[in-house]
Amino acid sequence: MRLLCDEMLSGFARWLRAAGYDTASQSPQDSDRVLVARAVAEDRVILTRDRQIAEHRAAAGRVLVLHGDSLDGWAAQAAGELGIDWLYRPFSRCLVCNVGVLPAPAHLHHRVPPGSGSPITWCPCCDRLYWPGSHVRRMSATLERWRSEEWQR
Numbered sequence: 001m002r003l004l005c006d007e008m009l010s011g012f013a014r015w016l017r018a019a020g021y022d023t024a025s026q027s028p029q030d031s032d033r034v035l036v037a038r039a040v041a042e043d044r045v046i047l048t049r050d051r052q053i054a055e056h057r058a059a060a061g062r063v064l065v066l067h068g069d070s071l072d073g074w075a076a077q078a079a080g081e082l083g084i085d086w087l088y089r090p091f092s093r094c095l096v097c098n099v100g101v102l103p104a105p106a107h108l109h110h111r112v113p114p115g116s117g118s119p120i121t122w123c124p125c126c127d128r129l130y131w132p133g134s135h136v137r138r139m140s141a142t143l144e145r146w147r148s149e150e151w152q153r
């Protein structure tokens with residue numbers, strides 16, 4: 001499943017990428033019409049908090065309007081209505097670029113704090129490195145909690 005988050009959900013888009021989903025974000029200059037056209041062209045489901053986007057005829061059947069203000073609530077809604085598995089392919093994509101990450105070439109390992117463990121992955125688009133440090137561990141814990149809450153439903 002491919003996703004497209006509107007501009008207001010750019011933070012949530014990072015979580016979807018963390019879970020491994022191909023998740024594009026709306027560019028700030030793009031109108032809602034452009035957003036809908038992109039979703040159709042790229043076969044993506046739009047996630048938005050703006051009910052009006054769902055009223056575009058071309059958007060029929062490909063919009064999820066998220067309710068409320070809580071990340072936990074959105075995570076539960078995305079799991080319940082789109083079947084998002086929060087442990088689909090954790091940390092397989094760059095959180096910023098949405099590109100698949102690769103094993104980091106050895107000559108880049110010096111940029112990671114010593115003793116960081118593995119895997120160390122690298123985004124070929126923005127050159128970011130990812131490793132199982134505290135930030136990734138905290139995000140993993142949240143993804144696991146969202147997944148287990150889904151099981152309990």
Ligand SMILES: [Zn+2]
Pocket residue numbers: 094095096097098099123124125126127128
């Ligand atoms: Zn990147």
